[in-house]
Amino acid sequence: MGWKILLPQELKPDARKLLEENGHTLIDGRGFETEDVIADMKEHQPDAIIVRITKMPRAVFEAAAPNLKVLVRHGAGYDAVDLKAAKEFHVKCLYAPVANSTSVAETALMHMLYMSRNVTRLRKMLTVDFYDAKLKTHMTTLNGKTVGIIGCGNIGSRTAKRCLAMEMNVLCYDPYKPAADFPDGVEVVRDLERIFRESDFVSLHAPNTSVTRNMVNKETLAMMKPTAFLINTARGALVNEADLYEACKEHVIAGAGLDAIAHEPILPDMPLASLDNVLITPHVGGNTIEAAMRASYMSALGIVEMYKGEEPTWPIPDIDYETAEQYTDIKKPDRKPAGMYDY
The missing domain is CATH 3.40.50.720 (NAD(P)-binding Rossmann-like Domain)
Incomplete structure (x- = not known):
């Protein structure tokens, strides 16, 4: 049967093709503001979402329950996603950490x-x-x-x-x-x-x-x-x-x-x-054609893996930075310092 996948923003053709070939239905959202996504969640009750710049607070997960199973961040950062709420609503969160x-x-x-x-x-x-x-x-x-x-x-x-x-x-x-x-x-x-x-x-x-x-x-x-x-x-x-x-x-x-x-x-x-x-500049670091293509494909692949019951390649890590292990060892450069007269 496949899943219904909400796309608040554009997904590159190769990624769309991967999802459609695996039997999934793609829903192009009405917009990428949080309010737009909440409205789409209520209307379509998707199984998964690939999100780029939209903030994903608790209200999104409340609107998406109980169908939403997977959220994929189309990129490396995930601080806009309420991971605590996602966990409470049993939504697996993935990302694309090396794409951009x-x-x-x-x-x-x-x-x-x-x-x-x-x-x-x-x-x-x-x-x-x-x-x-x-x-x-x-x-x-x-x-x-x-x-x-x-x-x-x-x-x-x-x-x-x-x-x-x-x-x-x-x-x-x-x-x-x-x-x-x-x-x-x-x-x-x-x-x-x-x-x-x-x-x-x-x-x-x-x-x-x-x-x-x-x-x-x-x-x-x-x-x-x-x-x-x-x-x-x-x-x-x-x-x-x-x-x-x-x-x-x-x-x-x-x-x-x-x-x-x-x-x-x-x-x-x-x-x-x-x-x-x-x-x-308007947060364009990851907005090159190449980075967008990689992020789209990695995001789509994450959904395919989850649908098949496989372990996802890029789950968002659950790290408590207040208590995480910290290292004190050091390393010196294996070359002489660069100087003004190094050509």
Whole structure:
């Protein structure tokens, strides 16, 4: 018979084909707001849902009961899903943890390059005074700089490898990962304050948890170099945006590149958006064609596995970050530090 599967947003053709070939019925939703999904749940009573940006609070699971069996997050983050409610209503939650990792890592690097080359000023001055733009814009290289990566999972690890290829010195902080599992060439750091103090770029790749929420704040920003940049391609909740605004406005730090902000879509009067030393992009790190195709297919495959009674490849992990094991071992890079004169 197959399942009824609700799709609040687009699913790529290969993924649709996989589901339909396995006998499932696809229901294109009326919209991706939470209220739209609740209405579709009540009307169609689907067995499964593939969700991209929709917040999934308890009300969704209440509306979906008792038919909903599987929820798949079309991507790596799952903080928008009320996992406690899902468990209470016996809904298995899956995700696509590596589908967009490369794309997000590239986005982090793009933000570093944009900020280091002061592209906002270049664009502003280009038609005003060409030679002022060319000769008087302060720009730096990534070569020889130190990047501090907070969170070294699928995305953080890929970001680290790309920074190493740019001949940067890479410090990585992730207390939930043993040193042996970090990429070769990085220095494993167990002191978070050292990341803020020593880095020319602090790049966030951690999930939104009770431990990481507002981890970037007035105190940690004050530790950073005045020439340093904050890069956030993870979750907006990791950053106290009022504190970041003051730090960028008063040049406590050089600026910030943000692909994730606390309130999405962006509020029209968001103070950070008014600053020339802040770049904000609309959470597009995982929105490349390739990443979307991978995430769609992995999401569909998860439903196929569940329908067949197989163990799913990508279940959302049940981790209590307050009590999870933390590691203290370290690892030094197996190469000499990069410097200004390394070509």
